[in-house]
Amino acid sequence: MTIYITGGSNSRMKKGWAPKFSQQMRERETVRNISIGDVPSYVGFYQSLFNSDLEPGDTLIWEYALNDENHIDFQNYDASELLRGIEYLLIGCAHAQVRFGALIMRTRRRHLSPVDCIYNADLKGLFERYNVPYFDVNEEFARRRPYHGGVKNSHYSNFAHYDPESSIINFIADGGVEICQEARAPEAGPNAVVPLRAIEHFDGGTVSTFDNRAISVTTWDPGEDGISFIPAQAGKVIGFVALCTPEGGMMTLSTGTTTQKFSVTFSEDFISKPMVKYISVPTLMGAPLTYEAGERLRLEWAETAEGALANRKFTDSPSDEILAKRESRIVAVLVEDI
Secondary structure, three states: OEEEEEEOHHHOOOOOHHHHHHHHHOOOOEEEEOOOOOOOHHHHHHHHHHOOOOOOOOEEEEEOHHHHHHHHHHHOOOHHHHHHHHHHHHHHHHHHOOEEEEEEOOOHHHHHOOOOOHHHHHHHHHHHHOOOOEEEHHHHHHHHOHHHOOOOHHHEEEOOEEOOOOOHHHHHHHHHHHHHHHOEOOOOOOOOOOOEEEEOOOEOOEEEEEEOOOOEEEEEEOOOOOEEEOOOOOEEEEEEEEEEEOOOOEEEEEOOOOEEEEEOEEOOOOOOOOEEEEEEHHHHHOOOEEEOOOOOEEEEEOOOOOOOEOOOOEOOOOOHHHHHHOOOEEEEEEEEEO
């Protein structure tokens, strides 16, 4: 049996909790880390159900709460939408008889200056409803080590990461072992379905493969004529998983009735390599992008940036040179049947 870790950059740090957890567990189990940083839990859904080899009896350790908090706070993501995606992951694990357990981490901002948000409480309620265990890192640290006075600013290296040199890293690793031992298949009703799907195959375009330490994915370049697919059921576009670069370009998504440009030019200081990113369509558009059964959806390169929508850390008005580079690639389009 295999243990899979799906989470954000806290689960990817070389001196973080995951290597320490893996060292303990590898005496008995195979551990695979499929975590990707700086993305919301929808990418965890994609990685777990569509881009891994989960089998009955395997264990999935989920760690995306901190990332979701950041996307709610800084990118205006809807908490209920994120929670719905997590519920679909739980149902998928129930169908596959995959054991599930969660590590809940908090951003430094949320921990030191709590804000009113339904996400954290509803997340725990969701796990309880599906009868899967979770380990709330900050709560358990305060409860089990009261002489430390709880998690402090010094336990973080920045607003989004626990300090790899802090004692809390060993505590998180031990919590991971504990939750792994308690993990169980979610209890979903017999009629529960997963309407959220990843479209990974398209008409047109050019196919290639991207591999690095974190991920191996098939990618699609729309080329001159674009890529498209025809859904069998009516639904709505939830978002794109894309491989993005600082010279990524712009893409246009069109249905029979709607056309919208999106930036796929990821721009962050000191990062030039391709990065797997998530682009939330309803967050950027302010409303779902719906389509009818049999209606062709098309993704094409855009010639200009006029009217384009851009996620945080994405460029909304790149130069003509960057528009012409067109380095970014589509990995998958997430759609939800309605």
